[in-house]
Amino acid sequence: MITLTHISKVFPARRRQVAVAALDDVSLRVERGQVMGIVGPSGSGKSTLARIVNLLERPTTGTVVVDGLELTSLSAGELNRARRGIGMIFQQFNLLDSRTALANVELPLALAGVGRAERRSRATALLERVGLADKLDAHPAQLSGGQRQRVAIARALAPRPNVLLCDEATSALDPVSTTSVLRLLRELTDELDLTTVLITHEMDVVKRACDHVTLLEDGRVVDAGALGDVVSRPDSPLATRLLPRPERPVGEQVVEITVGGAEHDVVLTELIRRYDVQVAVLAGSVETLGDQRFGRLQVRLDGAPAEVRAALDHLAGRPELREAVA
Numbered sequence: 001m002i003t004l005t006h007i008s009k010v011f012p013a014r015r016r017q018v019a020v021a022a023l024d025d026v027s028l029r030v031e032r033g034q035v036m037g038i039v040g041p042s043g044s045g046k047s048t049l050a051r052i053v054n055l056l057e058r059p060t061t062g063t064v065v066v067d068g069l070e071l072t073s074l075s076a077g078e079l080n081r082a083r084r085g086i087g088m089i090f091q092q093f094n095l096l097d098s099r100t101a102l103a104n105v106e107l108p109l110a111l112a113g114v115g116r117a118e119r120r121s122r123a124t125a126l127l128e129r130v131g132l133a134d135k136l137d138a139h140p141a142q143l144s145g146g147q148r149q150r151v152a153i154a155r156a157l158a159p160r161p162n163v164l165l166c167d168e169a170t171s172a173l174d175p176v177s178t179t180s181v182l183r184l185l186r187e188l189t190d191e192l193d194l195t196t197v198l199i200t201h202e203m204d205v206v207k208r209a210c211d212h213v214t215l216l217e218d219g220r221v222v223d224a225g226a227l228g229d230v231v232s233r234p235d236s237p238l239a240t241r242l243l244p245r246p247e248r249p250v251g252e253q254v255v256e257i258t259v260g261g262a263e264h265d266v267v268l269t270e271l272i273r274r275y276d277v278q279v280a281v282l283a284g285s286v287e288t289l290g291d292q293r294f295g296r297l298q299v300r301l302d303g304a305p306a307e308v309r310a311a312l313d314h315l316a317g318r319p320e321l322r323e324a325v326a
């Protein structure tokens, strides 16, 4: 679990450069088993935030607690040990070109003093798990981008961390590799009960792999929450980026409904059964967010005014639905 409390980071002024407030009072919590997407425009502080989680960058103020340890209060030796519990992968993979895939994955284990035989068996098992059983002896130059990122994931997981930080991990990959790496990250989070943070500038990555999201702008958190909550919050700046909103409804008796799961069918069928109304779907968008489907539909209700009114009242009474009667 990661808990950041009131984190601020100021990069002090240097010659010919003014001071930069990269993060301003950021508080954030990621539980085990969650995949948190951190999104935001270029320069909003995403990478700084990732580097603060493992204290590669020290916050100017605020505390960083990872799995119950307050990293900000540890000695250098203690911090080194704690960092083994935090794996990290990067856009550019950062593999050693002169070493095989197997040797790359073994490296952090060697540094941690793990014996040769155990090193080999753990690294082999991890490379098999990420789908590279036949590439143990390949060098990075002989691997595709997606395969290199899989080696990097195996290497990050070798010390058996509880936390995995991914900084633009799929930004250099083609769409097919992106899909398989995101799926792998999601699966590994579930299998190993990891706390995973995905730094990305792509909303699509959030939609496909994350269950929670935080939006940074100018170093501040401007939106955060579980995807299912964010999409149905009217004032959320991320809601329509996750689930596009159809053009504003025209005419009377038009309602907009935002629901998760298979609820659409249930909601519409229920209306038709209970009330003497006809329901026409005018527009809508449906997205799979994480492993759940969400939809935003505009529907028009036709029928006798009293029946339509009753149907609208019924919709308004359901908390997961939002009414937008024109």
Ligand SMILES: Nc1ncnc2c1ncn2[C@@H]1O[C@H](COP(=O)(O)OP(=O)(O)OP(=O)(O)O)[C@@H](O)[C@H]1O
Pocket: 011, 020, 021, 022, 040, 041, 042, 043, 044, 045, 046, 047, 048, 049, 201
């Ligand atoms: N070492 C540093 N020294 C001075 N300023 C820095 C340093 N690192 C980052 N910054 C500044 O802090 C701000 C946030 O940078 P950061 O790299 O965290 O943003 P980002 O959201 O990850 O951007 P991008 O998506 O472009 O990578 C930027 O204004 C950047 O110029």
